[in-house]
Amino acid sequence: MVTPAPATPLETRLRELAGAVPDPELPMVTLAELGVLRALRVMAPGRVEVELTPTYTGCPALESMAADVERVLHDQGIPDVTVRTVLSPPWTTDAISAEGRRKLAESGIAPPGPRGAGGPVAVDLAVRCPHCGSTDTKLLSRFSSTACKALRRCEACREPFDHFKEL
Amino acid sequence: MTAALALGDDALVLSHRLGEWAGHAPVLEEEVALANIALDLLGQARVLLSLVGDEDELAYLREERAFRNCQLVEQPNGDFAHTIARQLYFSTYQELLYDRLARGDSPFAPLAAKAVKEVAYHRDHAEHWTLRLGDGTPESHKRMRRGLEALWGYTGELFEPIEGCEVDWAALGEEWLARVTSALHRATLTVPEGPRRGAWAAGAGRQGLHTEPFGRMLAEMQHLHRSHPGASW
Structure with missing residues (x-):
């Protein structure tokens, strides 16, 4: 390069x-x-x-x-x-800035966590509800309103929310 | 660019098949999931076909015999379990293949490196549904088994070497079988028996020989562009 x-x-x-x-x-x-x-x-x-x-x-x-x-x-x-x-090097969710993550959470979208070795595996880690902050959340669907998000529900406040998947 | 055409056509054709679920999926979440997977595949197809020529011309103006996709991806959707069986077979294959291509230096290494991460989610989606249907009700188990068996004869073609893809196809095939076997066992299912290619046609998609339903699919996919060349939104 x-x-x-x-x-x-x-x-x-x-x-x-x-x-x-x-x-x-x-x-x-x-x-x-x-x-x-x-x-x-x-x-x-x-x-x-x-x-x-x-x-x-x-x-x-x-x-x-x-x-x-x-x-x-x-x-x-x-x-x-x-x-x-450009495709290379591939974009990853680690490229989202701290300010970007804060804004996502503020808008009700759980920001991505650190990337695991094999993308989907990380989805099983605790994802915090952007509404009430509980980590007791459940995956409803691996694909949500856009390809980059998964659909989850908070078991504490019962609100559904989007989670920016680790990629 | 035989390889870019083969990989691009796989992605394009499966994308179209998955898109056919729009408005028909059993639940809204799956409607969205299948459309998102289709969109990922369409993105891959655009990059791969653009390596060969004009993406629109290649997608919309080629005749059936000029397509190089494997026959697995052109198979009709069937019921939801049938589609999941196709997804399991194909996404497992695509993830393993892209992972290898990403580590090489072919012209599609950048695309493979990017897409392999997306395909990991497709495979994860297919595996979870395989578990849920296989280990679900007697009816869902039966349908999942039926889908797996119906498509088994198209899996042999996946490991026919593609000119321009420098991968160890035999090792790829073995790893594919181990992964699929493991997913099926977890889902209380067994690996289908019988040949992995039909004596009549299966195994020839890469040479441009396709199964009967493909012509109908292409007619629908290409109709708008051919009737209204250059139409745009």
């Missing part, structure tokens, strides 16, 4: 703006907090290349993320924006 050149002040500023774009399906977190904005490079005056990585390979939100990033950069006077999708 080539060591990237240090970011210029313009790149830093544009990256902050692109990173502040909200996730279309989880609008409480930004692309930067989710860890899907991999790189932003100014290739030439007025020409910027952005790298996004999908949470899941089939994530339908990716196209809308790319369109939002393009719009934000166009608004900054960058006419030529290319958004590329």
Whole structure:
């Protein structure tokens, strides 16, 4: 892997703006907090290349993320924006920032725990209810409103909630 | 790019089959689960087919004989147990295969490294349902066994070497059998008997020979694109 050149002040500023774009399906977190904005490079005056990585390979939100990033950069006077999708290294839930986790929990989505060796195994570890804080929660379905979440129910407060699965 | 086509078609065709459950699954949670698994597979298919050419042209404009998917994934859904049996056989295979490809340096190593983590959830889903149905009521046990037996003849093809995939196919097959056997035993089921390929056609999907239901599936899958080329939302 080539060591990237240090970011210029313009790149830093544009990256902050692109990173502040909200996730279309989880609008409480930004692309930067989710860890899907991999790189932003100014290739030439007025020409910027952005790298996004999908949470899941089939994530339908990716196209809308790319369109939002393009719009934000166009608004900054960058006419030529290319958004590329990169798969390697694969995104993991460990890429979600502490602030991102806090916002997920605040919105009723249990954030992912640390990753186990084999993804699904970690699901059996205690997941805390984002509503009442109890760890007495039960898995209802491995797949919920989006591929990245599982559906659980809290046995203490009886509320169902989404859990961002470890990946 | 024989391999990208074979792997991409497996993912595309199974994705479409699982999508057929939308509106028909026994419970809402499974409706959502099967659609999510289908979406993961569709994402894989898009990446793999894009390595070969235009993804839309490949998906919507090829004739049946040009598809390189194994025959297992094109089999109709049947009842829920039948679909779970297909999921168990296929996701166990796909997880083992992607895990090996992820460690290699083929053009699809990045995709395999990403997708293997998703497929682990598919396999986990299939195993849990296999346990629940096999070790459930006499009716669910019977249906699960029926599904496993009906699809057994299509499992041999999974381990036919694919040109361009540098993996030890015999070892892959052995590990697959050990894993499936373990899941079935836990579910109070037994490994089906009988040949793992039919004398007539099973084993030929990779050569473009498909079973009768596949043509009907393709007709439905390709109809919109062929009738309205270039249509978009």
